[in-house]
Amino acid sequence: MMARAPGRSRRSSLSRTALAATLLAAFCGQALAxxxxxxxxxxxxxxxxxxxxxxxxxxxxxxHGDIVxxxxxxxxxxxxxxxxxxxxxxxxxxxxxxxxxxxxxxPPGILAKQIETGSLVMGNLRIALQPDVFTDxxxxxxxxxxxxxxxxxxxxxxxxxxAILVAKGNPKSIKGLADLGRPExxxxxxxPQWEGIARQIEASYRKAGGEALDQQIMQAKVxxxxxxxxxxxxxxxxxxxxxxxSDAAPVWSTExxxxxxxxHRPVETVAIPAAQNAVATYTAASMKKAPHxxxxxxxxxxxxxxxxPLTSMATPWRIKAMAVLRRRAxxxxxxxxxxxxxxxxxxxxxxxxLICASSWMISLREPATTPA
Numbered sequence: 001m002m003a004r005a006p007g008r009s010r011r012s013s014l015s016r017t018a019l020a021a022t023l024l025a026a027f028c029g030q031a032l033a034x035x036x037x038x039x040x041x042x043x044x045x046x047x048x049x050x051x052x053x054x055x056x057x058x059x060x061x062x063x064h065g066d067i068v069x070x071x072x073x074x075x076x077x078x079x080x081x082x083x084x085x086x087x088x089x090x091x092x093x094x095x096x097x098x099x100x101x102x103x104x105x106x107p108p109g110i111l112a113k114q115i116e117t118g119s120l121v122m123g124n125l126r127i128a129l130q131p132d133v134f135t136d137x138x139x140x141x142x143x144x145x146x147x148x149x150x151x152x153x154x155x156x157x158x159x160x161x162x163a164i165l166v167a168k169g170n171p172k173s174i175k176g177l178a179d180l181g182r183p184e185x186x187x188x189x190x191x192p193q194w195e196g197i198a199r200q201i202e203a204s205y206r207k208a209g210g211e212a213l214d215q216q217i218m219q220a221k222v223x224x225x226x227x228x229x230x231x232x233x234x235x236x237x238x239x240x241x242x243x244x245x246s247d248a249a250p251v252w253s254t255e256x257x258x259x260x261x262x263x264h265r266p267v268e269t270v271a272i273p274a275a276q277n278a279v280a281t282y283t284a285a286s287m288k289k290a291p292h293x294x295x296x297x298x299x300x301x302x303x304x305x306x307x308x309p310l311t312s313m314a315t316p317w318r319i320k321a322m323a324v325l326r327r328r329a330x331x332x333x334x335x336x337x338x339x340x341x342x343x344x345x346x347x348x349x350x351x352x353x354l355i356c357a358s359s360w361m362i363s364l365r366e367p368a369t370t371p372a
Contacts, residue, residue, distance in 0.1 A: 038242040040235050042263060043085050060122070061235060062105045064088070067127065070102035072295040075114075075131040077282060079160075079197070079234040079251075081105035082258045095298050102129060107232055108136040109194040112144065131287055132296035137196045138281040151285035152296075157303045158282040161272070162197075162204060163253040165241050168266035172247045177208035177276060180248055181216040186226050188246035189217065190233035197233060200278040201250045207276040241267055252280070 039055035046065065053059045064084050076084065084103050092098060104111060104120070111134065114120040119128040136144070138156060145151050166174050172185050180187050192198035205214040221227035228246060230236040237249035238259050248270075256269040284303060286296035 038239055038265065040239070042258075043081065062232070063122070063127075064103040064105065066100035067102050067129070068100070070100045070129065070292075071098045072101045072133075072292055072299060073129050073131045074101070074103045074133045074299065075108075075111040075135065076103055076105045077135050077137070078105045078107050078195075078232060079255055080135070080158075080282075081234060082254075082262070091299060091302050094302060098295055098298070104131075105234075107194045108140060108196060111136075115150070130289070130291055132290040132292045133284055133286055133299050135282060135284045138283045140196050141283040141285055145285075150287055150289075152288045152290070152293075153300055154283050154285040155300050155303050156281055156283050159279050160252045160254055160282070161277050161279045162200060162250055163256045163272060164270035165238060165249045165251050165256045165259065166247065166268050166270055167241055167244070168268055170268055170270070174248050174270050176270070177204055177250070177272060178213060180205075180250070181209060181213050181221075183221075183224075183226065186228070186245070186247045187217060187221060188228050188230060188233070188237040188240045188249035189222075190237070190250075191229040191231060192218075194231060195233055197250075197252065197280070200280060204250070204272060204276050204278050238265075238267070 037055075039059065041053070041055075041059060041061035043061075043064070045051055045053070062078060062081060064081075065088065084105060088101050088103065092101070104114075106114075106120075110120075111131075114127075115130060115134070118130070119126055121127075134141075134150070135157075141151065141154060145154075164174060164177070164180075166172070172179070172182075174180070174185065179185060190198040190201065192202070202214050202218060205217060209216075217227055222229060228240065230240075233249075233251065234255055237246070237251055238255065240246035241249050242259075242265055250272075253269070256267070259265045259267050260269060284300060286293070286300050290296040
Protein backbone atom coordinates (compact mmCIF):
# COMPACT_ATOMS: atom_id res chain seq x y z
CA MET A 1 0.00 0.00 0.00
CA MET A 2 1.45 3.32 -1.10
CA ALA A 3 1.87 6.05 1.50
CA ARG A 4 0.21 9.38 0.59
CA ALA A 5 2.57 12.32 0.44
CA PRO A 6 2.07 14.67 3.42
CA GLY A 7 1.75 17.73 1.17
CA ARG A 8 -0.87 16.07 -0.99
CA SER A 9 -2.81 15.06 2.11
CA ARG A 10 -2.79 18.61 3.40
CA ARG A 11 -3.87 19.96 0.00
CA SER A 12 -6.72 17.43 -0.14
CA SER A 13 -7.77 18.38 3.38
CA LEU A 14 -7.66 22.07 2.48
CA SER A 15 -9.70 21.39 -0.66
CA ARG A 16 -12.35 19.57 1.35
CA THR A 17 -12.39 22.40 3.90
CA ALA A 18 -12.71 24.99 1.13
CA LEU A 19 -15.51 22.99 -0.51
CA ALA A 20 -17.32 22.66 2.82
CA ALA A 21 -16.90 26.40 3.44
CA THR A 22 -18.22 27.16 -0.04
CA LEU A 23 -21.25 24.91 0.48
CA LEU A 24 -21.84 26.42 3.91
CA ALA A 25 -21.61 29.93 2.50
CA ALA A 26 -24.02 29.02 -0.29
CA PHE A 27 -26.42 27.49 2.24
CA CYS A 28 -26.17 30.49 4.55
CA GLY A 29 -26.65 32.79 1.59
CA GLN A 30 -29.81 30.94 0.63
CA ALA A 31 -31.00 31.01 4.25
CA LEU A 32 -30.29 34.74 4.46
CA ALA A 33 -32.11 35.34 1.20
CA UNK A 34 -35.07 33.35 2.53
CA UNK A 35 -35.04 35.27 5.80
CA UNK A 36 -35.15 38.59 3.97
CA UNK A 37 -37.81 37.50 1.48
CA UNK A 38 -40.63 39.55 2.95
CA UNK A 39 -43.10 39.11 0.09
CA UNK A 40 -46.68 38.22 1.05
CA UNK A 41 -48.80 36.23 1.57
CA UNK A 42 -48.09 36.25 5.32
CA UNK A 43 -50.87 33.84 6.31
CA UNK A 44 -50.58 30.04 6.43
CA UNK A 45 -52.05 28.38 3.29
CA UNK A 46 -55.11 26.13 3.41
CA UNK A 47 -54.49 22.43 3.96
CA UNK A 48 -54.79 19.93 1.12
CA UNK A 49 -54.16 20.10 -2.59
CA UNK A 50 -51.04 21.15 -4.43
CA UNK A 51 -49.43 24.19 -2.81
CA UNK A 52 -48.03 26.49 -5.50
CA UNK A 53 -47.01 30.08 -4.89
CA UNK A 54 -44.16 31.93 -6.58
CA UNK A 55 -44.01 35.50 -5.25
CA UNK A 56 -44.08 37.99 -6.80
CA UNK A 57 -45.23 36.47 -10.09
CA UNK A 58 -47.83 34.00 -8.80
CA UNK A 59 -49.06 34.68 -5.28
CA UNK A 60 -52.53 35.70 -4.17
CA UNK A 61 -52.37 37.24 -0.71
CA UNK A 62 -55.83 38.71 -0.07
CA UNK A 63 -58.18 36.02 -1.34
CA HIS A 64 -58.68 33.31 1.28
CA GLY A 65 -60.41 29.96 1.49
CA ASP A 66 -62.84 28.22 -0.86
CA ILE A 67 -63.87 30.19 -3.93
CA VAL A 68 -66.05 27.42 -5.43
CA UNK A 69 -69.61 27.44 -4.10
CA UNK A 70 -68.81 29.02 -0.70
CA UNK A 71 -71.38 28.67 2.07
CA UNK A 72 -70.28 32.02 3.54
CA UNK A 73 -68.52 34.96 1.88
CA UNK A 74 -66.97 37.73 3.98
CA UNK A 75 -65.44 40.95 2.68
CA UNK A 76 -63.06 42.08 5.44
CA UNK A 77 -61.29 45.41 5.78
CA UNK A 78 -57.87 44.62 4.35
CA UNK A 79 -55.78 45.39 7.44
CA UNK A 80 -57.37 42.42 9.22
CA UNK A 81 -55.85 39.83 6.90
CA UNK A 82 -53.70 38.48 9.72
CA UNK A 83 -56.66 37.15 11.70
CA UNK A 84 -58.54 35.45 8.87
CA UNK A 85 -57.01 31.98 9.17
CA UNK A 86 -57.56 31.60 12.91
CA UNK A 87 -60.89 33.39 12.93
CA UNK A 88 -62.41 31.25 10.19
CA UNK A 89 -61.11 28.06 11.81
CA UNK A 90 -62.70 29.11 15.10
CA UNK A 91 -65.99 29.87 13.32
CA UNK A 92 -65.91 26.45 11.66
CA UNK A 93 -65.40 24.82 15.04
CA UNK A 94 -68.45 26.65 16.36
CA UNK A 95 -70.48 26.05 13.17
CA UNK A 96 -69.27 22.83 11.49
CA UNK A 97 -72.08 23.07 8.92
CA UNK A 98 -70.03 25.73 7.12
CA UNK A 99 -67.05 23.93 5.60
CA UNK A 100 -66.54 26.19 2.54
CA UNK A 101 -65.84 29.82 3.44
CA UNK A 102 -64.39 32.50 1.19
CA UNK A 103 -62.87 35.77 2.46
CA UNK A 104 -61.42 38.83 0.71
CA UNK A 105 -59.16 41.29 2.56
CA UNK A 106 -58.79 44.04 -0.03
CA PRO A 107 -59.19 47.78 0.66
CA PRO A 108 -62.84 48.56 1.49
CA GLY A 109 -63.07 50.97 -1.45
CA ILE A 110 -62.21 48.13 -3.83
CA LEU A 111 -64.60 45.74 -2.07
CA ALA A 112 -67.40 48.29 -2.40
CA LYS A 113 -66.66 48.62 -6.13
CA GLN A 114 -66.85 44.85 -6.42
CA ILE A 115 -70.31 44.90 -4.86
CA GLU A 116 -71.44 47.74 -7.17
CA THR A 117 -70.10 46.23 -10.39
CA GLY A 118 -70.85 42.60 -9.54
CA SER A 119 -67.33 41.22 -9.87
CA LEU A 120 -63.63 41.58 -9.15
CA VAL A 121 -61.00 41.10 -11.85
CA MET A 122 -57.56 40.21 -10.49
CA GLY A 123 -55.03 39.49 -13.21
CA ASN A 124 -56.67 36.90 -15.46
CA LEU A 125 -59.20 35.86 -12.81
CA ARG A 126 -62.78 37.12 -12.59
CA ILE A 127 -64.65 36.61 -9.31
CA ALA A 128 -68.39 37.21 -9.37
CA LEU A 129 -69.12 36.53 -5.71
CA GLN A 130 -71.14 38.86 -3.52
CA PRO A 131 -70.61 39.08 0.25
CA ASP A 132 -72.81 37.86 3.05
CA VAL A 133 -70.88 40.08 5.49
CA PHE A 134 -69.03 43.32 4.78
CA THR A 135 -66.72 45.12 7.23
CA ASP A 136 -65.35 48.66 7.20
CA UNK A 137 -64.83 51.62 9.48
CA UNK A 138 -67.91 52.62 11.44
CA UNK A 139 -68.30 55.99 9.72
CA UNK A 140 -67.93 54.43 6.28
CA UNK A 141 -70.56 51.79 7.08
CA UNK A 142 -72.97 54.47 8.28
CA UNK A 143 -72.34 56.55 5.15
CA UNK A 144 -72.86 53.58 2.84
CA UNK A 145 -76.06 52.72 4.65
CA UNK A 146 -77.38 56.25 4.04
CA UNK A 147 -76.41 56.17 0.38
CA UNK A 148 -77.00 52.54 -0.65
CA UNK A 149 -79.00 50.95 2.19
CA UNK A 150 -77.03 47.72 1.82
CA UNK A 151 -77.06 46.43 5.38
CA UNK A 152 -79.51 44.43 7.48
CA UNK A 153 -77.64 44.33 10.80
CA UNK A 154 -74.38 45.78 12.08
CA UNK A 155 -71.98 45.06 14.91
CA UNK A 156 -69.08 47.20 16.18
CA UNK A 157 -66.39 44.64 16.86
CA UNK A 158 -62.96 46.28 17.12
CA UNK A 159 -60.99 49.50 17.49
CA UNK A 160 -57.45 50.40 16.51
CA UNK A 161 -55.10 53.41 16.94
CA UNK A 162 -52.45 54.60 14.50
CA ALA A 163 -48.66 54.15 14.75
CA ILE A 164 -45.61 54.79 12.58
CA LEU A 165 -43.69 51.81 11.21
CA VAL A 166 -39.95 52.34 10.66
CA ALA A 167 -36.94 50.11 9.95
CA LYS A 168 -35.13 48.53 12.88
CA GLY A 169 -32.83 51.05 14.53
CA ASN A 170 -34.99 53.91 13.24
CA PRO A 171 -32.21 55.17 10.92
CA LYS A 172 -33.95 58.46 10.10
CA SER A 173 -34.65 59.20 13.81
CA ILE A 174 -38.41 59.50 13.34
CA LYS A 175 -39.91 60.73 16.61
CA GLY A 176 -43.40 61.67 15.45
CA LEU A 177 -45.67 62.67 12.60
CA ALA A 178 -43.97 66.05 12.13
CA ASP A 179 -40.78 64.26 11.05
CA LEU A 180 -42.63 62.77 8.08
CA GLY A 181 -42.66 66.25 6.56
CA ARG A 182 -38.86 66.38 6.40
CA PRO A 183 -37.63 66.40 2.77
CA GLU A 184 -35.25 63.47 3.23
CA UNK A 185 -37.84 61.16 4.85
CA UNK A 186 -39.51 58.86 2.33
CA UNK A 187 -43.10 58.17 3.38
CA UNK A 188 -45.40 55.32 2.39
CA UNK A 189 -48.94 56.67 2.57
CA UNK A 190 -52.34 55.10 1.79
CA UNK A 191 -54.10 56.57 -1.22
CA PRO A 192 -57.19 58.50 -0.02
CA GLN A 193 -59.01 57.39 -3.17
CA TRP A 194 -59.19 53.79 -1.98
CA GLU A 195 -58.34 53.52 1.69
CA GLY A 196 -60.22 55.05 4.59
CA ILE A 197 -57.14 55.02 6.81
CA ALA A 198 -55.78 57.90 4.71
CA ARG A 199 -58.43 60.24 6.09
CA GLN A 200 -57.56 59.23 9.65
CA ILE A 201 -53.85 59.76 9.01
CA GLU A 202 -54.42 63.16 7.40
CA ALA A 203 -56.49 64.22 10.39
CA SER A 204 -53.53 63.24 12.57
CA TYR A 205 -51.15 65.25 10.36
CA ARG A 206 -53.32 68.31 10.91
CA LYS A 207 -53.33 67.71 14.66
CA ALA A 208 -49.53 67.43 14.67
CA GLY A 209 -48.63 70.28 12.29
CA GLY A 210 -51.74 71.92 10.91
CA GLU A 211 -52.69 72.15 7.24
CA ALA A 212 -49.06 72.95 6.39
CA LEU A 213 -47.85 69.48 7.44
CA ASP A 214 -50.70 67.73 5.66
CA GLN A 215 -50.05 69.64 2.44
CA GLN A 216 -46.31 69.08 2.70
CA ILE A 217 -46.71 65.30 2.95
CA MET A 218 -49.74 64.82 0.71
CA GLN A 219 -49.04 67.38 -2.01
CA ALA A 220 -45.46 68.66 -2.16
CA LYS A 221 -43.86 65.33 -1.28
CA VAL A 222 -46.21 63.34 -3.50
CA UNK A 223 -45.18 65.64 -6.34
CA UNK A 224 -41.45 65.21 -5.73
CA UNK A 225 -41.78 61.46 -5.15
CA UNK A 226 -40.76 61.30 -1.48
CA UNK A 227 -44.33 60.34 -0.50
CA UNK A 228 -45.46 57.13 -2.18
CA UNK A 229 -49.24 56.56 -2.39
CA UNK A 230 -50.12 52.89 -2.03
CA UNK A 231 -52.99 50.99 -3.58
CA UNK A 232 -53.11 48.41 -0.79
CA UNK A 233 -51.31 49.82 2.23
CA UNK A 234 -51.51 46.78 4.51
CA UNK A 235 -49.24 44.95 2.07
CA UNK A 236 -47.26 47.72 0.38
CA UNK A 237 -46.38 49.92 3.36
CA UNK A 238 -44.75 47.21 5.54
CA UNK A 239 -43.03 45.78 2.48
CA UNK A 240 -41.63 49.16 1.42
CA UNK A 241 -40.18 49.73 4.90
CA UNK A 242 -38.75 46.20 5.04
CA UNK A 243 -37.18 46.51 1.59
CA UNK A 244 -35.77 49.98 2.25
CA UNK A 245 -37.96 51.81 -0.27
CA SER A 246 -39.64 53.96 2.40
CA ASP A 247 -38.35 55.29 5.72
CA ALA A 248 -41.67 55.59 7.53
CA ALA A 249 -45.24 54.39 7.11
CA PRO A 250 -48.26 55.46 9.14
CA VAL A 251 -50.22 52.25 9.75
CA TRP A 252 -52.76 50.82 12.14
CA SER A 253 -50.93 49.83 15.30
CA THR A 254 -51.94 46.18 14.91
CA GLU A 255 -50.21 46.09 11.52
CA UNK A 256 -46.99 47.29 13.13
CA UNK A 257 -47.46 44.84 16.01
CA UNK A 258 -48.00 41.97 13.57
CA UNK A 259 -44.82 42.68 11.62
CA UNK A 260 -42.66 43.32 14.69
CA UNK A 261 -43.99 40.95 17.34
CA UNK A 262 -45.67 38.13 15.40
CA UNK A 263 -43.49 37.83 12.29
CA HIS A 264 -40.39 39.21 14.10
CA ARG A 265 -39.42 41.37 11.17
CA PRO A 266 -36.63 44.00 11.50
CA VAL A 267 -38.96 46.93 12.10
CA GLU A 268 -39.86 49.22 15.01
CA THR A 269 -42.94 51.13 16.05
CA VAL A 270 -42.98 54.84 16.79
CA ALA A 271 -45.87 55.84 19.04
CA ILE A 272 -48.22 58.67 18.12
CA PRO A 273 -49.39 60.70 21.15
CA ALA A 274 -53.06 60.36 22.01
CA ALA A 275 -53.67 64.05 21.29
CA GLN A 276 -52.52 63.51 17.69
CA ASN A 277 -53.79 59.96 17.21
CA ALA A 278 -56.97 58.57 15.68
CA VAL A 279 -58.73 55.43 16.88
CA ALA A 280 -60.85 53.66 14.29
CA THR A 281 -63.92 51.61 15.14
CA TYR A 282 -64.60 48.67 12.83
CA THR A 283 -68.13 47.57 12.03
CA ALA A 284 -69.33 44.30 10.52
CA ALA A 285 -72.58 44.32 8.59
CA SER A 286 -74.74 41.57 7.19
CA MET A 287 -75.97 42.33 3.68
CA LYS A 288 -79.68 42.68 2.93
CA LYS A 289 -79.03 40.77 -0.31
CA ALA A 290 -76.73 38.21 1.30
CA PRO A 291 -76.53 35.03 -0.83
CA HIS A 292 -76.44 33.05 2.44
CA UNK A 293 -78.51 35.05 4.97
CA UNK A 294 -78.47 32.37 7.68
CA UNK A 295 -74.68 32.08 7.47
CA UNK A 296 -74.42 35.87 7.69
CA UNK A 297 -76.53 35.89 10.84
CA UNK A 298 -74.47 33.09 12.35
CA UNK A 299 -71.21 34.88 11.60
CA UNK A 300 -72.40 38.18 13.01
CA UNK A 301 -73.66 36.39 16.14
CA UNK A 302 -70.26 34.67 16.44
CA UNK A 303 -68.47 37.98 16.97
CA UNK A 304 -69.88 38.73 20.44
CA UNK A 305 -69.60 35.02 21.26
CA UNK A 306 -65.84 35.43 20.87
CA UNK A 307 -65.93 37.66 23.96
CA UNK A 308 -67.48 35.14 26.36
CA PRO A 309 -65.43 34.14 29.40
CA LEU A 310 -62.90 31.41 28.80
CA THR A 311 -64.60 29.27 31.43
CA SER A 312 -67.80 29.10 29.36
CA MET A 313 -65.99 28.33 26.08
CA ALA A 314 -63.22 26.07 27.37
CA THR A 315 -61.87 24.74 24.10
CA PRO A 316 -58.09 24.11 24.09
CA TRP A 317 -57.29 27.08 21.86
CA ARG A 318 -59.18 29.41 24.20
CA ILE A 319 -57.31 28.08 27.23
CA LYS A 320 -54.06 28.65 25.31
CA ALA A 321 -55.09 32.26 24.82
CA MET A 322 -55.41 33.00 28.56
CA ALA A 323 -51.93 34.50 28.92
CA VAL A 324 -52.58 36.86 26.02
CA LEU A 325 -55.89 37.92 27.53
CA ARG A 326 -54.42 39.03 30.83
CA ARG A 327 -54.52 42.79 31.05
CA ARG A 328 -51.05 43.00 32.54
CA ALA A 329 -49.63 41.42 29.37
CA UNK A 330 -50.92 44.32 27.28
CA UNK A 331 -48.54 47.24 26.58
CA UNK A 332 -49.09 50.00 29.17
CA UNK A 333 -47.31 52.53 26.99
CA UNK A 334 -46.74 53.03 23.29
CA UNK A 335 -49.12 52.97 20.32
CA UNK A 336 -51.16 50.00 21.55
CA UNK A 337 -51.84 51.47 24.99
CA UNK A 338 -54.93 53.33 23.77
CA UNK A 339 -56.51 49.99 22.88
CA UNK A 340 -55.61 48.29 26.14
CA UNK A 341 -58.33 45.86 27.28
CA UNK A 342 -60.57 46.61 30.26
CA UNK A 343 -59.76 45.31 33.71
CA UNK A 344 -60.54 41.61 34.06
CA UNK A 345 -60.07 39.24 31.14
CA UNK A 346 -63.72 38.16 31.44
CA UNK A 347 -64.66 41.40 29.67
CA UNK A 348 -62.14 40.77 26.92
CA UNK A 349 -62.60 38.69 23.75
CA UNK A 350 -61.68 35.05 24.20
CA UNK A 351 -59.65 34.47 21.09
CA UNK A 352 -56.60 32.82 19.65
CA UNK A 353 -53.22 34.43 20.38
CA LEU A 354 -52.78 35.65 16.80
CA ILE A 355 -56.22 37.24 16.92
CA CYS A 356 -55.51 38.81 20.29
CA ALA A 357 -52.27 40.24 18.97
CA SER A 358 -53.97 41.64 15.89
CA SER A 359 -56.88 43.83 15.03
CA TRP A 360 -59.62 41.37 16.02
CA MET A 361 -58.73 41.49 19.68
CA ILE A 362 -59.53 45.15 20.26
CA SER A 363 -63.22 44.57 20.89
CA LEU A 364 -65.93 46.90 22.12
CA ARG A 365 -68.67 45.91 24.50
CA GLU A 366 -71.56 47.12 22.32
CA PRO A 367 -74.63 45.17 21.21
CA ALA A 368 -75.45 44.57 17.59
CA THR A 369 -77.52 47.31 16.04
CA THR A 370 -79.99 47.37 13.17
CA PRO A 371 -79.71 50.31 10.76
CA ALA A 372 -82.79 52.39 10.15
